[in-house]
Amino acid sequence: MYWDREVETIKQEELEKLQLRRLKAMLSYCYKNSPFYRKRFKDAGLHPLDVCRLSDVRKLPFTTKEDLRNRYPFGMLAVDREEVVRIHASSGTTGKPTVVAYTGRDVDTWAELMARVLTCAGVTKRDTIQLIYNYAFFTGGLGFHYGAERIGAAVIPAGVGNSERQLLTMRDLKVTAFSSTPSYALYLAEFAREQGIDVREFSLRTGIFGAEPWSEEMRRRIEEAYGIKAYDNYGLSELCGPGVAVECEAREGLHVWSDHFLLEVIDPESGEVLEPGEKGELVFTTLTREAMPLLRYRSRDISMVIDDSCECGRTHPRIARLMGRSDDMLIIRGVNVFPSQVEHVLLQFPEVAEHYQIVVDRRRSMDLLTVKVEVTEKIFRGEPEELLKLKKRLESRLRSVLGVKAEVTFVEPGTIPRSRGKAQRVVDLRNW
């Protein structure tokens, strides 16, 4: 099922032609309308006409989050203020918020991309979809909202929080699809269980999850808890929000909508462009954005291109599920550790609750990685030996997966902060 068959299944050569045409237009547009990029071109001794082939994009310097912050709030605009119809701000989890502006056409393109995303996840005009995203500032709520309306689905703008009401809405309004962060989906399932509510008896059949990295095991748990199919989607507010990439029914990687975003994968250290199959940082060039075009924007998200055609018939290149963020990456005694790896290990132990926290500290110039795990009756029936045995098994598994020693400590249930938006899984106490 496609939203826009023609574009989604466009021939490879046609796609590249379209990309090149749009790239050239985009560079001229930036040169003409964006004081920031004109200066960038001049400083690099470049002119838009130096780009003749798609690979010439590599000649351009990267754009970083820092550039956006330094030009807060409107220094990246390529249109007059009066052309702007929407302004979102990123959650600022890693610093000052960044502002993202949209023209009317940007909002329209975004809705179109989100319609493709939702269709990939099987949503049609017959569905009722509950959007459990923050609508305030954040792109998640309105992004899905506009896409679902474009499809013609019935949209419930539920927002976040008030789990009781979320469940009541799901049940009473016979909701068939919902979208939230994966950690909230798990939280809500747990909450329902505590209330003695069986969400599998609801009318739900599909769910789309994103805004934070999650693993296959987490997907399995969500699918099992709700009796639905769970799809991954990817986006970043700087590019538009959700709507950059999504899984199709094959669920073997996420298609990047490459008629609007030109994708590269680079080595985050050297900046060198990597081949398909090589893990690195995703870099995007917007091909159609008007209000705030971005050239070679470093997402800081880690993944890789899957070099293979997809059974669904879509030709847009796929990326593997997100492996973490380059700024999430913890360097523990010189070893790169992604929180998602820890999650991956913990979810292999079904008796361990979903709630964990990674704490990094430094004692006598030695990095210490601690994983806090909540103790429930599944792992403690009265004798501490069972805990000590579990601790040993967890530690040895973590050590072999992470390549660095991790200590497991047990904490009382309910003491690890619950996620209602983005999960705060990592606490880094080191003083640099």
Added chain:
Amino acid sequence: MVVEQVSVFVENKPGRLSKVTRILGEAGINIRALSIAELGEFGVIRLVVDRPHEAKAVLSNSGFTVGINRVLAIEMGDEPGSLARIASALGDAGVNIDYAYAFIARAREKAVLIARVDDVKRAEEVLSSEGIRLLSAEELEDL
């Protein structure tokens, strides 16, 4: 004959014992004996109380993870040498005591040894052949 011991998982930080005992006190549950196993960052509070299942319920409701295990309540004379007699009877029979703690029952003018052993059946045989009494849950409640 075994009795039930309530085991509470707690983090090793100030105030936990006070919280556990306060919850039990407010529920009118009487603690007969208590021991704490410390295992680094966390610990286990072991309790013999008059109403173990009620104790588990009120503690669970307050967010604690609680287990109930079966242990022996061995009656012993409140006089020198009683504990040695029990320990050597079990030791000679090859029964291992994983842990134990004792309290004095004023009403009976006796002491009670709470013990977790690796072989309950063997321990019961050995102790009974030595004429050492095991207390039932009811007897423990009445102390």
